[in-house]
Amino acid sequence: MLDARGLLAQAAIAGGNVRIGLKDATWIARGVKAPSNAAMVEKACRMLDDPGVERMGPGAPARHWVFERTTHMLTLFHSPGSCSNGILYLLNDLDLPHRVHVVDILKGDQRQPDYRALNPKGKVPALRLEDGTVLTEFPVIAFWIAQSGAWPGDPLAQARTLELLDFMVASVHMRGFTFVKVPGKFVSDPDAQAALYAHGRDQVDQGLAILSETLGDKDYLQGDFTIADAALIYLLDWAEMDGIAIADNLAACHARLRARPAYAASAAHWTR
Numbered sequence: 001m002l003d004a005r006g007l008l009a010q011a012a013i014a015g016g017n018v019r020i021g022l023k024d025a026t027w028i029a030r031g032v033k034a035p036s037n038a039a040m041v042e043k044a045c046r047m048l049d050d051p052g053v054e055r056m057g058p059g060a061p062a063r064h065w066v067f068e069r070t071t072h073m074l075t076l077f078h079s080p081g082s083c084s085n086g087i088l089y090l091l092n093d094l095d096l097p098h099r100v101h102v103v104d105i106l107k108g109d110q111r112q113p114d115y116r117a118l119n120p121k122g123k124v125p126a127l128r129l130e131d132g133t134v135l136t137e138f139p140v141i142a143f144w145i146a147q148s149g150a151w152p153g154d155p156l157a158q159a160r161t162l163e164l165l166d167f168m169v170a171s172v173h174m175r176g177f178t179f180v181k182v183p184g185k186f187v188s189d190p191d192a193q194a195a196l197y198a199h200g201r202d203q204v205d206q207g208l209a210i211l212s213e214t215l216g217d218k219d220y221l222q223g224d225f226t227i228a229d230a231a232l233i234y235l236l237d238w239a240e241m242d243g244i245a246i247a248d249n250l251a252a253c254h255a256r257l258r259a260r261p262a263y264a265a266s267a268a269h270w271t272r
């Protein structure tokens with residue numbers, strides 16, 4: 001009869017995924033038979049309680065538990081349809097091997113203690129690097145990813161990329177779309193909500209006009225594809241979703257971004 005304890009730890013340390021249940025082993029401690037699957041799983045959870053090993057939940061109901069080794073792999077904490085779509089897109093565009101951990105913000109996953117322990121800000125995106133370091137804030141994550149490409153060589157172009165990212169995330173998204181999408185999160189009075197929506201809508205319209213002007217007749221915001229376009233794609237998706245008209249050149253750029261392989265590669269996690 002198999003004592004799984006040593007094997008579990010070794011498999012996880014070696015980078016493997018782990019499954020445990022009575023089907024796999026019988027002994028829970030030296031000379032002690034496991035009384036149930038639940039006891040086995042609980043013991044395995046205690047043994048593998050390590051930031052590099054993530055619980056993936058039960059396989060067949062109450063039969064076994066699957067753990068996934070996450071150290072040495074980029075992990076995107078992502079809510080489909082949110083701004084973290086842009087980071088998902090970038091990871092796929094640059095072919096960076098990664099796994100996606102869904103944090104459903106509409107269900108409130110971002111406020112759960114497990115996620116708060118990882119990102120106290122309770123927002124997506126967050127990117128856990130191979131060594132366990134966690135990065136937050138869209139522009140920063142995009143900048144880190146850009147070291148693998150999509151980053152112009154010229155310092156002024158680099159500054160312009162950051163300028164665009166900051167404008168899109170901090171202004172068009174946070175000061176615009178946030179109030180268009182969820183005014184009720186900030187004020188309860190219907191008139192105040194309408195005023196907040198109008199303010200947000202104005203910010204979005206102004207922002208999209210500036211982005212259209214910046215784009216001009218180029219293929220992407222800066223000519224060649226850069227990390228700035230990863231913010232543009234989620235904003236343009238949101239405009240479409242909220243029935244906000246966009247200029248023809250932005251629509252053409254949106255189509256171009258959707259034609260890149262990264263869009264199809266992101267499909268499984270793009271919408272809820």
Ligand SMILES: N[C@@H](CCC(=O)N[C@@H](CS)C(=O)NCC(=O)O)C(=O)O
Pocket residue numbers: 082083084105110122123124125136137138139169
């Ligand atoms: N400043 C943050 C903004 C991120 C953000 O607002 N994320 C939204 C999704 S688009 C979120 O996590 N919302 C959940 C909440 O506010 O509870 C960044 O640049 O990453």
